Amino acid sequence: TGPVVRGDAGTVAAHVDVINEVSVEARRAYVAMARLTADRALANGMLRATQAEALLDVLAAEPAESSDPPDSTQEGT
Numbered sequence: 001t002g003p004v005v006r007g008d009a010g011t012v013a014a015h016v017d018v019i020n021e022v023s024v025e026a027r028r029a030y031v032a033m034a035r036l037t038a039d040r041a042l043a044n045g046m047l048r049a050t051q052a053e054a055l056l057d058v059l060a061a062e063p064a065e066s067s068d069p070p071d072s073t074q075e076g077t
Helices: 002-006 009-022 024-043 050-058
Strands: none
Touching: 002 009, 002 024, 009 024, 009 050, 024 050
């Protein structure tokens, strides 16, 4: 909850980028949980509307294209 409740969109964006490199499914789960956390924090007065908007913009962004993993079948290169 840390960066979401703080309204730290930059940290959340960095998390999304790193998680996307590991697993698309993990990214989807993180985004879903962060959205719910932002909604609850906004409803409970822990997050300002402008912060929630910035967070939701980050969470709505399409993931950057990740590079293909190196070909591990190549030998002698």
